[in-house]
Amino acid sequence: MASSAVAATPKKRSKRIPLTYVVALVPVAVALNIVGGQINTVLKLPTFLDMIGTAVVAIVLGPWWGALVGATTNIVSSFISGPIGLPFAVVNVVGALVWGYTIRWGWGKTFWGFALVNILVAFLCSVTAVPIYVFIFGGATGHFADMMTAAFLAMGQNLIVSVFSSNILVSLADKIISGFVALAIIEALPANLTQGIQLPKSEGIGKIVWIAAGIVVGVAIALIVTALQ
């Protein structure tokens, strides 16, 4: 490898982490995404839960490794549940890039900053996902959001607005939950992997309470979304 002894800046995190480690971490993150998504489907939760691994890798290793996890997730899951999910690889990649870059830029230093990052991810993921839903699947998702889409349609909205309105609600709940679960996972990772990452700082139990609060807010949004149907 050509990487000389140049002291890596904090931006070049992946340079400090050996290739073999990355090659081993990416499949684990992808598998977590896929298993999370499967559990979400089986328990019929009003979220997606298929981007937690993406968030962890995007934040810890960098946005482009996260993007690799995102794309790989949808490619591998197309081997498991058919090619329906394949076009949504773009959404997973967008999520990874937003999480990766915003955390690098230091937007997620504080709790509310981190929550805001998740909201931004949710918004941009919806913007990417809606055209795919509308033009490839005719607005159908086989998900909870369909009922809301039908409600918005009945109110006289057009298909794109209806799909976006319902998708953003589910997406907000999903990305806030995924972001904070990822934060809890990152907290539990070996210190050599996570040093230098700018994430909400708080001590011991305080931080866990913050994380739980974040998750509860996410779940509350998800339940309100379900109730509204």
Place this chain on the structure above:
Amino acid sequence: MQGVAIPITMVAGDSYIHRLNPLPKLFIALGVLILSFATRNPLVLGVVFALGLVFVTAAGIWKSYLRVVGILFPISLTLVVMQSIAPAFPRPWTPITDFGPFTIYQEGIYSGVSMLLRIFSMTTFALVMIMTTHPSDLFTSLQKIGMPYVLNFILTMTLQLIPILQNEFAIVLSAQKSRGMKGSGFGAVLPSMVPVFVGAIERVQQLSISLESRAFGSTGIKTSFRNVTMSLKDYVIMVLGVLATLATTVWVIADKSLDWSRTLIFPPTLSIIIVALAAIGFVAFFILAISYVLRA
């Protein structure tokens, strides 16, 4: 974990399709994918779908195939309902009849039916490819045509890790239940993700050391445990398959008379029956889904 088994895996068999090299199957499946998106004509898509079912029969994978198609069922129902009342089609739309607060449009039914056939035709070919091919054979073949070794390794590794993580989830959830904690719903699933992932990270460290000790990333010729060869027959089928899908794609794009969106008229009664059946299924599915969430 009960109920979270991988629905698609290779179905063991010795049919002609099983014995075919993975590459012709992959290229034909990709060709059908492109073809399905190139047209909205229900007849063309229907023929492709029927052809797919012929391959399903030839491969003898009906049982597994139907199980996976069951997953597509809710999507199919919503698709027909959504499209009938809000077609993903340029206006003006031709109203056929009223259906409760909604109006059913001619273009909507057309669009719904064609999108449904599109999803089913591409999925059928993809499933035939996946269910008759050992993943390692596919990745070995891809490596032969220049797919990077690292990417190949990541994909294979992921497929192997999924059952392991499913198992660990089941263990963590059982441990929670045995201690009187919740075993389903958000309250159980989210906290269990942390120990599962952290446990997996320990595995990553071992795996990393193991890879390091085997000189992963070194240059030189890589060999594979499984050996896949391309025979003349495989080449012929690959070339014919690619040419057939390519020619059909060019034809469906070039022939403008295949756009039946304004000419294929659905009678009002038939339209109401299609949409009503889909709507009943759609509502039943959501009542079921909501009851799941309330129980969680």
